[in-house]
Amino acid sequence: MRSRLFYTELWGLTGRGFLGWLADLLRTRASVRRSVEREVGEYLDRIVKANASRIQSDFKERVRESRWRMQAEINSLLKNISASAERALMRARERRAAGPKRSILNSRAIQLLLRETEALVPPLRKESIP
Numbered sequence: 001m002r003s004r005l006f007y008t009e010l011w012g013l014t015g016r017g018f019l020g021w022l023a024d025l026l027r028t029r030a031s032v033r034r035s036v037e038r039e040v041g042e043y044l045d046r047i048v049k050a051n052a053s054r055i056q057s058d059f060k061e062r063v064r065e066s067r068w069r070m071q072a073e074i075n076s077l078l079k080n081i082s083a084s085a086e087r088a089l090m091r092a093r094e095r096r097a098a099g100p101k102r103s104i105l106n107s108r109a110i111q112l113l114l115r116e117t118e119a120l121v122p123p124l125r126k127e128s129i130p
Contacts, residue, residue, distance in 0.1 A: 024032050095102065 024035070027035070095106075
């Protein structure tokens with residue numbers, strides 16, 4: 001399954017309004033630096049939390065979809081196995097109903113096919129076996 005994860009960029013939260021810019025003009029350089037560091041830290045914390053949540057949700061969705069696909073595949077295989085077993089049971093009942101004569105005829109037909117097959121394949125000589 002392909003991921004549908006898109007990372008969040010919260011650039012809209014990084015801008016400073018007019019009052020923030022004006023306040024920076026009135027503060028000391030150290031105060032501005034602390035303010036910027038705090039804001040950057042808050043921004044990074046927020047973006048990491050947002051993207052971690054998205055990764056977690058994407059992973060859960062991918063696992064859920066994978067489970068659904070696997071369940072569908074298992075159900076399909078079980079239906080095929082059941083149908084095959086039903087067919088085998090039907091053939092066995094038909095052969096049983098046909099009785100022992102039919103089994104003897106099938107056995108003779110198989111032996112005939114085996115002899116015909118052996119006639120097509122030349123026998124292996126002992127010296128040709130490594």
